[in-house]
Amino acid sequence: MEYRKIKDEDNDGGTLSNDIENLRGIGFSGVASVSNVPPREQAKWKRKTVVTVALTFLTSSQAILIVWSKRAGKYEYSVTTANFLVETLKCALSLAALARIWKSEGVTEDNRLSTTLDEVIVYPIPALLYLVKNLLQYYIFAYVDAPGYQILKNLNIISTGVLYRIILKKKLSDIQWAAFILLCAGCTTAQLNSRSDHVLQTSLPGWIMAIVMALLSGFAGVYTEAIIKKRPSRNINVQNFWLYIFGMAFNAIAILIQDFDAVMNKGFFHGYSIITTLMILNHALSGIAVSMVMKYADNIVKVYSTSVAMLLTAVVSVFLFGFNLTLAFFLGATVVSVSVYLHSAGKLQR
């Protein structure tokens, strides 16, 4: 095909002009490192990678802990108290990190805990959104069974992408949008089982609730990123403290609404085990990793990270619990892998 040859030549031309662009870049910044990337950019990239990998491993070990706790047959503790403890632990860890920073760097404008109403007024919003979503979760099971809900949760991927575009006004290239649709399709494919088709019989109210929940979850994620990114120089631990303090407050309300009687009769820690403690610890660390990803990367990276974690979990479960991988899993994993590749290839091609 002749036109392809012509395009190839164009491409060579493009490489040349890119080289010129790179030279110009060096001229502008005055920095000439070995790999042509300024050290500050390298440090940023490194930090972004570390938090992303941490999130991936914490999320997948989280899912493994859930499977383990179900196998152990002990799942009788109250979920709302556990959520409250997760928020409390995150708050404590943020304060501990801040204490260390104050010792080494002193209290500055960026790391002081005290704040203005203007800064703090937006922090309750994500916690409120998650509370509403978690309360809705109890009602959706009237319309969808648990495996069906797992499938429908993949709508979060699409809602996060759309809200990321609308609220944060950040652009994804066409290839990256295509990659995002593939991510959603691939994750769903990997989770297919013989009963998955039931989800197609979901009634209209079930669909509406699933979509509303996906929008709430996506909005909470994107809004958190907006809050954290609004003040780039502000210390992440201060930002986390304020996020989590409201998380504690709203989860305390959830205990009152849902589990007040149970907590009063059986006690706050009824049914807690070592696994429960590990799960709370893991959730707290994952939560902090999510905040870090929001600060140093974005919601898109978060979605990719948790999707890859889902695949990792399945592979690890083969060895830990003797699970079988299905053909659907291999196909889904292939599609997700291609999606990850396209997300980065789509960036370069712009």
Place this chain on the structure above:
Amino acid sequence: MEYRKIKDEDNDGGTLSNDIENLRGIGFSGVASVSNVPPREQAKWKRKTVVTVALTFLTSSQAILIVWSKRAGKYEYSVTTANFLVETLKCALSLAALARIWKSEGVTEDNRLSTTLDEVIVYPIPALLYLVKNLLQYYIFAYVDAPGYQILKNLNIISTGVLYRIILKKKLSDIQWAAFILLCAGCTTAQLNSRSDHVLQTSLPGWIMAIVMALLSGFAGVYTEAIIKKRPSRNINVQNFWLYIFGMAFNAIAILIQDFDAVMNKGFFHGYSIITTLMILNHALSGIAVSMVMKYADNIVKVYSTSVAMLLTAVVSVFLFGFNLTLAFFLGATVVSVSVYLHSAGKLQR
């Protein structure tokens, strides 16, 4: 993110220089049509589209005829005699088309039927490859069941892509390769059913046979394209005539090997019905459409065309036969659609 903004500006710069490229293009060719595409290119594109659409519809109606004939419960005719008749009909249609051309244009160097040994010697090869593949097909069922074979047939997509690259030395962009992997994964996903996981238990000889068959089928397709494209000015009906005459010969051999007794005892046309006749007619027309796609487009277009036909068939079967579409089908169809988009987007981005 700042780097994205910078990329956006780069992109605007790129658009400007592309505009300049376009202006230059007009300068060179001296043609300034409304859409900036020379009429000859437009005609080529039109012909390519027509043959591709024809192949898609013929392939999907072919699959529908097969389902229909199975429903009617009449599948007792000998497949080898039917294949022989398909080749004979294609040969006759090519001759009829040539006769018309000779009447209007006269016999020229490009449309004369007589040929040289140098030209004709390669024509038996695709027919021979298909014969070997069809004979192997009888043995693979010792290792794989019929639904499993349907799944494994998707390996053809990958083998066609790889052989297209190696033999025809044509390049696909990285995005287009990613799209091709997605096409294979998407088609397989769309065909998933509750018994598909059996295919993972296929034994090593089964896998080897499946891969050999995929390579034979891919090689036959790519080799046919090489033969037809080697002489671009040669009339396609002459090229088809020589392809199909050897197809007739090798299918005659297949009758002798597999169905000699049945044909001798029951007769050549035993078990033929109206549906059988329609199927033979459809196969003949699809075969000619495949040749046309090889001449005016390529094997990649053929693979996309037949994959989209598979999806069309499933949708049409919902209305014709009351089939149910599965969640896996919707996911596979989504992945295939994104793949089609990426194949063309990948072309533009080079």
